[in-house]
Amino acid sequence: MSNTIPHRIYDFLKEHPPFSFISKEELLKISQKIIIIYSENNDVIFQQGEKPPSYFYVVREGAVKLFNEFKDEKILIDVCDEGDIFGIRPLISADQPYTLTAIVSEEALIYKIPAELFLEIMKVNKNVENYFTSSFTGGIRNPYSKYSKQKVFLDSQISINDNFNFSEIQTIPISSKPITCSIETSIKNAALIMKENKVGSIVIVDENQKPIGIITDRDLRNKVVAGDFCSDCKIENIMSSPVITSDSNATVADLQILMIKNNIHHICITEDGTINSRMIGMISEHDILVLHGNNPSVFIREIKRAQNSNQLNLIRISTEQLLKKYLQQEISITYITRIITEINNAINIKAIELTISELSKTGNDLPNVKWCWLALGSQGREEQLLRSDQDNALVFEDAEKSEYEKNKNYFLQLAKGVNDILKDCGFDYCPANVMASNPKWCLSLGEWNNQFENWIYTPGNKEVMYSTIFFDFQPIYGNFELSEKMADNIYQTLNNQESFLSFLAKNALENPPPLSFFRDFMVENNGEHKNEFDIKARAMMPLVDGARVLTLSARLEGINSTIKRFNKLAEIEPENKELFEQLADAYEIIIRFRTMQGLKHNNSGRYFSPDELNKMQRLMLRNCFRPIKELQQILTIRFNLKMFR
């Protein structure tokens, strides 16, 4: 009979998850059964240890604080405001008492929702069930919904679609029958077979159809027409061998990365993915291009062809379009960062090559010593998505004093050139001058080792800060042995000075994450409010720093990305597996969110106002903060940090 009031409640609920996942008809049914309560400040809605009633709560107006009471201490766990759900114990296990106390902190209108009705819906509505089991934490830890985290930061309306897919993770259809020939074939005959079949490549197989080598149009052009071989020569002379292979389960993404890494355009598909089994197909870069136009390997090729920083800059700008597309397609961050890192690294390499050739034009030739260009910071961790500041360094072989001066002089000039080109490509100079063109960061191997030992043995604030930047180094160009030696030295020094890690760990606690967002403000542990949220300092750095110190402590060499670090830690510490996986997820969510913000506002995406966020985004971010807090607790205990306070 009465419709207006349930409709009003429905209008409110439908905007908020998990009610947004419920059909209108069912949600109206729930809306008719709701009890609206009005509560004043300091009213206790329920008490920790109390047996829950048969309903849970949604804040309609005002705010409710959730506390964990332990002895005489009351620890603020969360602040719920408009649209937040709390007291969901009756939905999880009705006979367990509340684990938290709920107290009204701002005059509130609260809806009581009958659990029974809702449980019926949860049984049949997977999205609602997922919401509770995976993304809502009521004092208990839960893994995130793998499914929703990629969706949540899209600008478009949150839509739940069970059959989302994207080409990058599809396996590629292998339709083309591979064109093959035997090793006895002459170059001319092979070319004729290619012409007949209108293909740009031919695979040389043995009697068991195992691939031995491959010839492409380019080989014919470079090695025969313009090269040293006659067309009657055996094909063996010009084929590339061994061939790069993959199995038929490889995704487009896998194949692309394989092509980029090996600088090739064709991949043989064999039965077991190695060269030791029968060939069943061939995938060319062209096939992938047909599958989806904007292609990262095209960018890499363009970068390699670029003649100046202008061209590089244009490519990097297009890369940003690709990045946007990837984020919109909800492709996994791991894949996106791999691709963008490859592109960034290629730009670095090109900048180095351009500068070397520029210098040699003035008679300034590359000295005959081992050297290596190092990426630091986010690039070093392989997680630089937007064009942030550049952080880099250079290491070169030790030499006699006179030689040393000459070498250092050259490498400083080289670095200056590279830093300038990168600046032209939109990677700003590092404001702290952590760049290879700074004489402090363009050092010989011996000097680097001394430097690192100094930081590790006398860890003041500055030394710890440098360590957090420099220890994430990654070799980009030159002799990678040098960087391996640097890493070895760090680990050896750590063995003698384990206490250094406590300083690193303490540094990782400098910025505790907030508890939650509250209206336009952040809810800090200390109750201090800010207008803008610094997602880098408050959420990313604690994760990056925490992952680094734990990886160093576990001596996990060669794992630089924060997500990979957490995943590896989850592997080696089964007792904390769940937490580390959550941390990897949290980092992925945050980096995705920051990148989206950055692309939207054309900036670093570092600062934003919480009122820009919709409810789901707030919830996702808030859920990221919880494991960060736990990470910091682990660090405190493991590195005995209570002493430091």
Next chain:
Amino acid sequence: MIFNFFKNKTSKEYPEFWKNYISLFEEKQKYKIPISQADFVIIDVESTGLDFKKDKILSIGGVKIKNNQIDVSNTFEIYLEQDEFNPDAALVHGILKKSNSEKISEQDGIIKFLKFIKNDIIVGHSIYFDISIINETIKRNGGNKLLNKSIDTINLYKRIKGEDYKIDSSVSLDTLSEEFKITKSDRHNAAGDAIITAILFMKLISKLKKRGVTDLESLLKNKRTLF
């Protein structure tokens, strides 16, 4: 008591629904109870105009409050068939004579209404008009004046603001909703206004509680005479 006044009339003169209604008042009402234990019914009436003698009720909405809670499954919303139709009022309330809302006869509406409100304390914004037009309607259908105690939210507001504070006695629900930060809705109708009034009422009694008005008797005591 008013009750005795009615009892002197022979019950034959009244229809069954009215007898049922007045029987609820046979027992002495208790007023020395905490406000949280009292039963309130918050109502709002939409009518063809503002002359309660001539105009007719188009719709009534109502919600109940006990212990600062509103049970949505026990709310009230009716639309009445009326021959008189005032286009000006329809503009305000959006109730067109031939609208889609299911309409019932005036008598059925009154019967349902009395069953709903029982002997609760009636609360409303400018409640004098609502009660007057309801009384006229009941009388037209064989009953008499309402016996419920009533509270006007405008008077509660005046009590909070103090006697010196000059208040326009026709201060609108919209104005108070804004002052008390009550979310309005575009659905401007009787049930919608009833729930807004209900929330306003809960906020007002919470403020009065802080001034020592904690039992029903003192909440009713300062009531201005309406009849």
